[in-house]
Amino acid sequence: MTDISALVKADFERLADFRYRLRQFLRFSEELSQANGITPQQYLLLLQIKGYPGREWASVAELAERLQSHHHSVVGLVSRCEAQGLVKRRPSQEDRRVVEVLLEPKGEALVAKLARAHHDELLALKQLSENLPLEQIVLSQARLQSSPQR
Secondary structure, three states: OOOHHHOOHHHHHHHHHHHHHHHHHHHHHHHHHHHOOOOHHHHHHHHHHHOOOOOOEEEHHHHHHHHOOOHHHHHHHHHHHHHOOOEEEEEOOOOOOOEEEEEOHHHHHHHHHHHHHHHHHHHHHHHHOOOOOHHHHHHHHHHHHHOOOO
16 A cells, blocks of 8 residues: 555645646537537547547447447447447458447548547647646656555
């Protein structure tokens, strides 16, 4: 167990500010998604499909992992996105038990628009947090891990 007394006031301030900035970003994302007619989870689904490494689709099981959600919940999420014309499903050519989820042109356009806004928001938050680089938080954690334990 880490000795809590090893934390100093500055550590708490950095962690609190980091959580505050993270929450600001998440709220921005939630509001932007809703303003564009989708839920935050739908945006995350589109983003994970677009950003899946090495290909232009992802399986439902892979999306469940990346969204940290249950398989049946992702099936419902995909169905709602499909009904809005954002994604389509197709059976895998390699394994017919696998369902591949791809972006439709409408989904491609929406995820590109929202990702650009998210990128810009991250840059703005970075400028506000110049006095709190993530490296300082990580260094604080590394210092705690190397401190004597009781």
